[in-house]
Amino acid sequence: xxxxxxxxxRIIDPAQNLDIVGDLWIRDALILGIGPRPELCADRTIDARxxxxxxxxxxxxxxxxxxxxxxxxxxATGSAAAxxxxxxxxxxxxxxxxxxxxxxxxxxxxxxxxxAGNASVFPIGCITKGRKGAxxxxxxxxxxGGAVAFTDADAPVASAEIMRRALEYCRMFDKPVLSHAEETxxxxxxxxHEGGExxxxxxxxMPATAEEVMVNRDIELARLTGGRLHILHVSTAGSVHLIRRxxxxxxxxTAETCPPYFTLTEKKLRSFDxxxxxxxxxxxxxxxxxxxTGLANGTLDAISSGHNPQAHEKKLRxxxxxxxxxxxxxxxxxxxITMLIQPGHLTWPxxxxxxxxxxxxxxxxxxxxxxxxxxxxxxxxxxxAYWTIDATKFTSKSRNSPFDGMHVRGRVHTVILGGEVxxxxxx
Amino acid sequence: xxxxxxxSWQHRHLLGLEDLSAAELTAVLDMAEHFTHDADPPRKKRxxxxxxxxxxxxxxxxxxTRMSFGLxxxxxxxxxxxxxxxxxxxxxxETFIDxxxxxxxxxxxLVVVRHSATGAPHLLSQHLKASVVNAxxxxxxxxxxxxxxxxxxxxxxxxEGLTVxxxxxxxxxxxxxxxxxxxxKLGAKVIxxxxxxxxxxxIAELGVEVSHDLDAILPRCDVINMLRIQFERxxxxxxxxxxxxxxxxxxxxxxxxxxxxxxxxxxxGPINRGVEITPDVADGPHSAILRQVTNxxxxxxxxxxxxxxxxxx
Numbered sequence: 001x002x003x004x005x006x007x008x009x010r011i012i013d014p015a016q017n018l019d020i021v022g023d024l025w026i027r028d029a030l031i032l033g034i035g036p037r038p039e040l041c042a043d044r045t046i047d048a049r050x051x052x053x054x055x056x057x058x059x060x061x062x063x064x065x066x067x068x069x070x071x072x073x074x075x076a077t078g079s080a081a082a083x084x085x086x087x088x089x090x091x092x093x094x095x096x097x098x099x100x101x102x103x104x105x106x107x108x109x110x111x112x113x114x115x116a117g118n119a120s121v122f123p124i125g126c127i128t129k130g131r132k133g134a135x136x137x138x139x140x141x142x143x144x145g146g147a148v149a150f151t152d153a154d155a156p157v158a159s160a161e162i163m164r165r166a167l168e169y170c171r172m173f174d175k176p177v178l179s180h181a182e183e184t185x186x187x188x189x190x191x192x193h194e195g196g197e198x199x200x201x202x203x204x205x206m207p208a209t210a211e212e213v214m215v216n217r218d219i220e221l222a223r224l225t226g227g228r229l230h231i232l233h234v235s236t237a238g239s240v241h242l243i244r245r246x247x248x249x250x251x252x253x254t255a256e257t258c259p260p261y262f263t264l265t266e267k268k269l270r271s272f273d274x275x276x277x278x279x280x281x282x283x284x285x286x287x288x289x290x291x292x293t294g295l296a297n298g299t300l301d302a303i304s305s306g307h308n309p310q311a312h313e314k315k316l317r318x319x320x321x322x323x324x325x326x327x328x329x330x331x332x333x334x335x336x337i338t339m340l341i342q343p344g345h346l347t348w349p350x351x352x353x354x355x356x357x358x359x360x361x362x363x364x365x366x367x368x369x370x371x372x373x374x375x376x377x378x379x380x381x382x383x384x385a386y387w388t389i390d391a392t393k394f395t396s397k398s399r400n401s402p403f404d405g406m407h408v409r410g411r412v413h414t415v416i417l418g419g420e421v422x423x424x425x426x427x
Numbered sequence: 428x429x430x431x432x433x434x435s436w437q438h439r440h441l442l443g444l445e446d447l448s449a450a451e452l453t454a455v456l457d458m459a460e461h462f463t464h465d466a467d468p469p470r471k472k473r474x475x476x477x478x479x480x481x482x483x484x485x486x487x488x489x490x491x492t493r494m495s496f497g498l499x500x501x502x503x504x505x506x507x508x509x510x511x512x513x514x515x516x517x518x519x520x521e522t523f524i525d526x527x528x529x530x531x532x533x534x535x536x537l538v539v540v541r542h543s544a545t546g547a548p549h550l551l552s553q554h555l556k557a558s559v560v561n562a563x564x565x566x567x568x569x570x571x572x573x574x575x576x577x578x579x580x581x582x583x584x585x586x587e588g589l590t591v592x593x594x595x596x597x598x599x600x601x602x603x604x605x606x607x608x609x610x611x612k613l614g615a616k617v618i619x620x621x622x623x624x625x626x627x628x629x630i631a632e633l634g635v636e637v638s639h640d641l642d643a644i645l646p647r648c649d650v651i652n653m654l655r656i657q658f659e660r661x662x663x664x665x666x667x668x669x670x671x672x673x674x675x676x677x678x679x680x681x682x683x684x685x686x687x688x689x690x691x692x693x694x695x696g697p698i699n700r701g702v703e704i705t706p707d708v709a710d711g712p713h714s715a716i717l718r719q720v721t722n723x724x725x726x727x728x729x730x731x732x733x734x735x736x737x738x739x740x
Contacts, residue, residue, distance in 0.1 A: 191545075199627040200445075202566030202604060203545050272546030316522050318544035320565070 002043045003027055004419060009048025009380065013055060014353035015360075015369035024053055026376040029419040033372045044421075048380055051413055054352045055368045056088025056377030058359040059332060060149075061178075061232055061256065061304035063325070064090075064121065066112060068097025073309040073397045075109065078329065079118035081396035083422050085305070085330040086412035088377035089120040089367050091359075094131070095153035101126035101137040106145030119417065120377075122148045122365060127166045127177065131155045136165060143173045148363045149230070151178035154279060154324075158184065160217060167227025176228040176254070176362055181214035181239065182206075182280065191320055193281040197266040203319070206281050208236040215239045219246040222253055230362055231255040233306050235280035237290030244299040254362050255299065256354075258306035259335040260326060260402055262291045268402065274315045274322035275400050278306075282402075292345050295354065302358040303351075305332040309398030327396050331389055331403045333381065337410030341383075348383075376419040385411035431461055431475070436733045440552045440559040443568035444608040452609055456578050458729035463722070475736035476505035479536040484527065485511045485562070486542040491696065491720065492562050492572070496539045499727035503736060508535075523547065524554050531555050537735050540564075558734045566599045571730055572695055573605025575723040577613065579693060579715050580650055582722070587614035590647055593635075594676055595654035595703060596625045602695045603654055607633050618644050621676060624665040641676050645686045652693040653678060653703045669702055679705040683713070691715055 004026040011034060012019050018034070025032040025040060032040075064078040073081075075092075082090050092109060094100035100109065106123040113121035125147030126137045132155075139150060150170055156179065157163045167177050187206040192198050194205020215231055219242060222229035231243060234257045243255045265284055268276040276282060294300040308325025315322050336355070340346040346354075360368030367377060391404040415423035434454045444452065481500040483493050493509070500507045510530060527538065537558040540548045545565035552559040563569040580586065591610055597603045597619045607630075610617050617635040619626055631637050638644045645651070656672060666672050678692070692704075692713040700706050709716060 196629045196632050199629040200604070200633070201545050202568075202599070202601060272549045313522060316524050318523050318542065318550065319546045320544040 001028060002419070003032075003040055004416070004421070005040070005042030005045045006048050006053055006378070006380070007045060009051050009053035011053045011370065012349050012352045013370040014349050015055070015357040016371060018370070019349050024370065024378070026378070026416065026419050029376055031370050031372055031374045031376050034370065046380070046414060050382075050384065052348065052381040052383055054379055054381065055356040055370050056379050056415065056417065057086050057333065057355045058089045058365075058368050059087045059305050059307070059329065060091040060302060060359040060363055061258065062090040062092050062307040062329065063095065063309065064092040065309060066096060067108070071311045075112040075121060076116035076118065077395065077397045078307070078309070079113055079116050079121055081329040081394065082119035083415050083417065084395040084412070086333050086379040086381065086415055087119055087329060088379065088415065088417050089122065089365065090329075091122045091124050091148055091363055093151065093153045094124050094126045095155070099126050099131050100124070100142070100147070101129050101131070103138065103141035103145035106142050106147045110146055118422075120367070122146070122363065124149045124151055124178065126150065127152045127157055128162060133157050133159055133162060136162070136169060139169055139173065143175065147175070148365060149176045149178050151180065151232070154180050156180050156182050156184065156214060160221065163218065164221050164225060167221055167225040167229065171225065171227050174228070174364065176230045178230045178232050179214065179218045180232050181211045181218060183210045183213045186210035186213070190281070191277060192269045193266040193283050195266055195284060197269055201269060203269070206279075208238055208283065208287070211236050211280055212238040212242060215242050219243070219251055219253055223249070223251045226252065229253045233258045233261065233280055233304070234291065234294070234300060235261045235283050235287060237287045240290045240294035240299055244294070247299065254301045256302035256304050257291050257295065257300050258304055258328060259332060259339065260306070262288055262295070263335055263339050264402055272319055274317065274319055275326060275402050275404070277319060277322055277324055278326055278402070279324035292340070295340065296345055296350075301354065302362060303332070303336055303354045304359065305329050309396055310400045311397070312399055315400045326400055326402050327394065327398050329396060330394050331401060333412060334387075334389070334408035334410050335403055335406070337383065338408045342409055376416060378416040379412060380414040382411045382413040382425065383409070385409070387411055431458070431732070433737065434458060434733070436737065439734065440548075441570050441730055441734060442548050442552060442559065442561045444570045444573050444605045445568065447612070449612045452574070452577070452613060455574055455726070455729050455733060456581060458733060459574070459578055459722070459725040462725040462728045472502060472504060474504040475732055476500065476503035479505040479735055480508065480534060481505045481537045481539065481731065482508040482510055482530055482535050484530065484538050484540045486540070486547070487563070489541055489562070491723070492541065495720070495723045496562060496727050499724050500731055502724075503728055503731055505731070524550065527551050527555055531557055537731065560730060560734065563601050565601065566604070567601050568605045569601040570605050571723070571727055572602050573609045574730070575719055575726040576602070576606055576652060576693055576695065577609050578722050578726050579719050580691060583691065584649060586610070589615040589649045590618065591615050591650040591652060592618045592620055592644055592648040593652050593654060594620045594641060596656055597621055597630060597654070598625050598627045599657065600654050606652060607635055611635070618648065620644055622666055642682065642685065645682065648690065649687065650691045650693065651678065652695070653698070655695065655698060656703055673702050677703055677705070678708050680707055683708060693719060695719070
């Protein structure tokens with residue numbers, strides 16, 4: 001029996017509505033409890049004075065690229081990068097080659113994650129076979145293989161009929177359908193947000209409407225079916241508005257955004273740096289304001305990284321040939337703290353909720369809390385550390401970060417995974 | 428005499444007219460005058476770029492721009508390499524940057540690049556030590572075409588207060604953007620005209636007037652620049668037919684009756700005779716189309732000279 005004692009930290013656990021300065025006890029792989037325990041003798045003590053102690057972070061929008069694209073990332077490197085970013089659980093997207101569209105593929109993800117021994121990895125299954133949008137994948141088999149949610153990732157289901165059936169069918173397993181909301185007819189050949197900057201640069205645009213049309217369609221289908229819908233990486237003011245209205249009408253919809261969409265705008269493309277080429281694309285200042293408001297008033301439930309690694313040589317191509325996407329596991333927390341806590345948009349408990357309890361609830365996984373008996377996944381944050389993001393130091397296999405060189409506040413101090421100290425700040 | 432006046436010039440690359448001030452634009456145009464109008468006959472070969480190596484790196488097909496740059500460089504005494512990868516090295520998986528770095532390793536002073544991707548010249552300028560001239564990137568900019576259009580107008584008109592109509596496919600035109608940036612900085616008023624599917628809604632942010640009615644703006648224009656229509660646009664549903672386009676936005680003798688008698692007509696070419704412009708108008712008294720080609724040479728000589736031929740100090 002090993003006892004780990006974290007003392008004097010500010011313990012924040014939104015699942016218990018808890019925000020106190022105190023002590024956290026861990027016995028072996030489980031949380032023992034919070035508060036003074038004079039009868040216990042600690043094998044190891046971590047002094048968390050001035051630090052924030054919270055449940056291990058959960059990132060529900062991650063690409064680990066295995067199998068099929070291990071030049072970009074593998075389950076081992078991606079789950080190691082997650083730990084580096086204070087994230088103890090990730091849900092990985094099924095747009096691998098071959099895609100995660102059958103039970104064995106989901107089981108393979110668990111197997112590789114267990115071999116790596118880093119952050120826990122929960123596979124997300126495909127809605128349709130081969131992500132082709134034509135026939136439903138064997139969703140029941142995928143659930144047996146451990147899939148926690150369903151999506152065709154960046155190949156959104158074009159057929160409203162198939163999407164309707166997916167929402168209906170997933171109800172049987174109480175699993176959410178995750179929507180990458182993009183009407184691809186309106187974004188074909190697009191490289192960036194359609195607006196003033198795309199006009200100036202002569203680049204093919206992806207209008208905000210392309211996202212909003214699909215958000216609207218999927219909300220209406222969720223209303224029709226009673227299925228559970230989750231909108232991935234919300235990037236526009238219009239989407240925030242639609243989701244808010246749907247929630248008020250009682251539709252079972254949740255939503256998330258990612259740091260680029262509350263931090264960076266279309267203007268970044270003036271540099272022609274393909275690390276700013278994302279899908280959905282970077283939008284405008286007005287959209288950033290709406291996203292932040294949506295986070296503050298609860299319209300947007302979660303914040304995820306949208307981690308999408310691309311090998312350096314792929315991003316070195318011309319803007320129209322470079323792939324979409326940015327890594328994010330190692331920058332999720334500091335960018336969120338810098339952009340949301342520092343200016344006072346969110347309180348600490350609110351931010352931690354969007355990184356722990358909310359994604360756990362959406363995915364229906366037994367994580368994201370410090371309740372006694374829970375898995376001892378704990379992240380300790382130094383809220384006062386100022387540092388500069390340096391992509392060359394990433395643990396991820398890829399370096400395609402839009403935040404490289406950004407001055408940020410807040411840093412992961414210690415990461416505990418299943419009671420084991422996995423990551424600890426030097427000095 | 429072969430000597431030229433020294434002008435103040437800070438740029439190592441020419442990537443777009445958006446980056447240049449009015450004074451810098453004027454400096455290039457004035458320098459171009461020396462290559463057409465000074466006592467020295469333009470045919471006489473100069474040696475300002477002797478020993479320099481210039482490479483034409485054209486990832487998109489081009490006849491006149493490539494020839495014009497090649498001739499301009501040779502007139503100034505430079506050695507010219509032509510490299511037109513027909514999807515060759517890039518299709519073997521070599522990145523664009525690798526291709527350019529390999530060429531630079533042969534000892535290149537200046538790269539003239541044309542590419543279908545916006546920003547390709549900018550990417551090169553970040554990775555190469557050589558100077559980079561943008562000879563057209565996607566639908567972004569084509570600065571030497573903009574300069575030669577403006578140069579041609581300036582030969583007979585005062586730019587300040589002049590009204591210039593840009594007609595046609597504005598959305599997909601790099602020539603339009605370079606013209607807009609250059610002309611507005613030099614005090615001209617620009618009207619863009621075409622169907623809404625070919626005129627981006629936000630273009631007014633660049634300080635231009637937007638029109639969809641050629642007959643309405645024609646009497647107000649001192650200059651009309653007819654942009655080439657690309658036929659593949661029709662297939663993508665941006666307008667219903669070539670016939671309808673020509674009826675609404677083509678220039679013919681009948682339509683020109685409402686125009687000013689001294690209207691100056693430009694076209695960046697190659698023109699689709701009978702679509703944007705009927706043959707009698709293209710070859711008629713208003714047309715400066717061939718003069719544009721001649722001026723292109725002088726303008727490109729001026730650009731190459733300023734970027735790598737002007738003596739230090």
